Amino acid sequence: MSDVVIVGAGMAGVQTAVCLREQGWRDGIVLVGDEPHPPYDRPPLSKAVLLGPADAEPDVRFDVDFAALDVQLLLGVRAHALRGADHEVVTDRGVLRYDRLVLATGAFPVPLPGTAGLPGVHLLRTLDDAAALRPVLDARADVVVVGAGWIGAEFATAARQAGCEVTVVEAADRPLAGALPATITGHMRGWYGEAGVRLLTGTAVAALEPGAAVLADGTRLPAAAVVVGIGARPATGWLAGSGVDLGADGAVLADDRLRTTAPDVYAVGDCASFPSARYGERLLIHHWDNAVQGPRTAAANVIGGDEAYDPVPYFWSEQFGRFVQYAGHHTGTDTMLLRGDPGSAAWSAVWLRDGALTALLAVDRPRDLAQARKLIARAAPLDPALTADPAVQLKSA
Ligand code: FAD
Incomplete structure (x- = not known):
C-alpha cells in the first residue's frame, strides 16, 4: 500500500x-x-x-x-x-x-504593507473573505479598492451593482498595466467610468484612518471598507x-x-x-x-506515466457587464492586431509571433476565443489582414 x-x-x-x-x-x-x-x-x-x-x-x-x-x-x-x-x-x-x-x-493575496489585520481592511481570496465583504455591500458602504487588476475590477463591479460608492486606486497609470498593453487598457479605463466607479491612477494609498483612505498627496477618500487587490x-x-x-x-x-x-x-x-x-x-x-x-x-x-505539461493557458473575467476571456500567452515583442474597435461593445486583440497566433483577448467575442484556443495549440500561421477583420472568422492562413 x-x-x-x-x-x-x-x-x-x-x-x-x-x-x-x-x-x-x-x-x-x-x-x-x-x-x-x-x-x-x-x-x-x-x-x-x-x-x-x-x-x-x-x-x-x-x-x-x-x-x-x-x-x-x-x-x-x-x-x-x-x-x-x-x-x-x-x-x-x-x-x-x-x-x-x-x-x-x-x-x-499580497496585503497592503502595514495594514494586515486592521479593521475595515479586506482581502478577497477565501469564502470567509467573501462572507466578510457581504455586509459591506449590503450596507452600500463607501468602498476604496486598492489595485485595478482582475480581482479589483470584479469586486468594483459587484460593489457598484450593490449600490456602493466605489473608488479604485491604482499605482500604475492604467488598469491591468502589468498584463495588457496601453492600447487596450486605455479603453478599459472607460469601463470604470461607465459603471460609475471612480478610477484614480498613478497614485497610491499612503495611510488608512478610521473611515478613510489617505492618498500620497493627502487626498482623503471616504472608505467604510478598503479592499486590497494588489496580487x-x-x-x-x-x-x-x-x-x-x-x-x-x-x-x-x-x-x-x-x-x-x-x-x-x-x-x-x-x-x-x-x-x-x-x-x-x-x-x-x-x-x-x-x-x-x-x-x-x-x-x-x-502513477508512473511520463506526460509533459504544456497547456494553452486560459482564463476569463467578468467585469463591468463584460465577459473578458484570454487564451495563450504573449510578450511585449509579439505583434498585436485588433479585431474590431476596443471602444466598441465587442472586440478582440490577437498576438502573433513569427506569423503564428500566440494569444488572444476577447471581449464579448466567445467565438474568437474558441477558435483561437485551437489555433494557438497548433501554432497556426495567420494572415494578418484577414485576422484584423472582425467580420472574418479566425482561421489558419
Ligand atoms: P487555491 O484555490 O488557492 O487552493 C489552495 C488551498 O490550499 C487553499 O485552500 C489554501 O488555504 C490551502 N493551503 C495553503 N497553504 C496550506 C498549507 N500549508 N497547508 C494546508 N493547506 C494549505 N481564475 C479564472 O481563470 N477566472 C476567474 O474569474 C477567477 N476568479 C477568481 C476570483 C477570486 C476571488 C479568486 C481568489 C481567484 C479567482 N481565479 C479566477 C483564480 C482561481 O480561482 C485560482 O487560479 C485557483 O483557485 C487556483 O487553485 P489552487 O488549488 O492552485 O489554489
Whole structure:
C-alpha cells in the first residue's frame, strides 16, 4: 500500500485526487487543507457570492463525493514543514508519511504593507473573505479598492451593482498595466467610468484612518471598507529547507512533468511554475484552468506515466457587464492586431509571433476565443489582414 498525500484542498488539490482515481490509483489518497470549509470553487467569490442573499449559504462547494472516491479529507489542518529526505509532511495535527506528495497550496493575496489585520481592511481570496465583504455591500458602504487588476475590477463591479460608492486606486497609470498593453487598457479605463466607479491612477494609498483612505498627496477618500487587490504570491513559505526549490517569485520550480526538485514530490496550480516549451519560458499561472489541467498530468506522472505539461493557458473575467476571456500567452515583442474597435461593445486583440497566433483577448467575442484556443495549440500561421477583420472568422492562413 502506498499513499499519495496532497497538500492544499482547492481546485488543484481536489482535481488531483479526482484524476488519480479516474486514472486508476487504487491506494491511499489523503487530501489536507487548512481551511475549515468543505473544498470550494474560488471564481464565484468575486462575482455571484458577493451579490447573493446575506442569509443564504453560497453554493460554491465542489460537487465531489470524497467518501465515494475513498479520499481521506483532512480539513482545518495546516502543513508547516516538509522533510523531503524522510518523505514526511509535518502538520499541526501530526506527521503524515507519503510515498508521493502533491503540492497544491495555491496562493495568498499580497496585503497592503502595514495594514494586515486592521479593521475595515479586506482581502478577497477565501469564502470567509467573501462572507466578510457581504455586509459591506449590503450596507452600500463607501468602498476604496486598492489595485485595478482582475480581482479589483470584479469586486468594483459587484460593489457598484450593490449600490456602493466605489473608488479604485491604482499605482500604475492604467488598469491591468502589468498584463495588457496601453492600447487596450486605455479603453478599459472607460469601463470604470461607465459603471460609475471612480478610477484614480498613478497614485497610491499612503495611510488608512478610521473611515478613510489617505492618498500620497493627502487626498482623503471616504472608505467604510478598503479592499486590497494588489496580487497574489504562491503559498510556499512552509517549504523552506525542504529540498523543494522555489523561484524568486516564490513559486515551486516544477519541471515539465510537474515534478519538483525533491524526489516523489509534484506541484500543481497557483503554487507552481513550469517551463513551457510552447512559449519558451517558465510560466506561473494564477488562473482556474491551470488548476484544472495541471492535475491530470501530475496524476498521470504520479502513477508512473511520463506526460509533459504544456497547456494553452486560459482564463476569463467578468467585469463591468463584460465577459473578458484570454487564451495563450504573449510578450511585449509579439505583434498585436485588433479585431474590431476596443471602444466598441465587442472586440478582440490577437498576438502573433513569427506569423503564428500566440494569444488572444476577447471581449464579448466567445467565438474568437474558441477558435483561437485551437489555433494557438497548433501554432497556426495567420494572415494578418484577414485576422484584423472582425467580420472574418479566425482561421489558419
Ligand atoms: P487555491 O484555490 O488557492 O487552493 C489552495 C488551498 O490550499 C487553499 O485552500 C489554501 O488555504 C490551502 N493551503 C495553503 N497553504 C496550506 C498549507 N500549508 N497547508 C494546508 N493547506 C494549505 N481564475 C479564472 O481563470 N477566472 C476567474 O474569474 C477567477 N476568479 C477568481 C476570483 C477570486 C476571488 C479568486 C481568489 C481567484 C479567482 N481565479 C479566477 C483564480 C482561481 O480561482 C485560482 O487560479 C485557483 O483557485 C487556483 O487553485 P489552487 O488549488 O492552485 O489554489
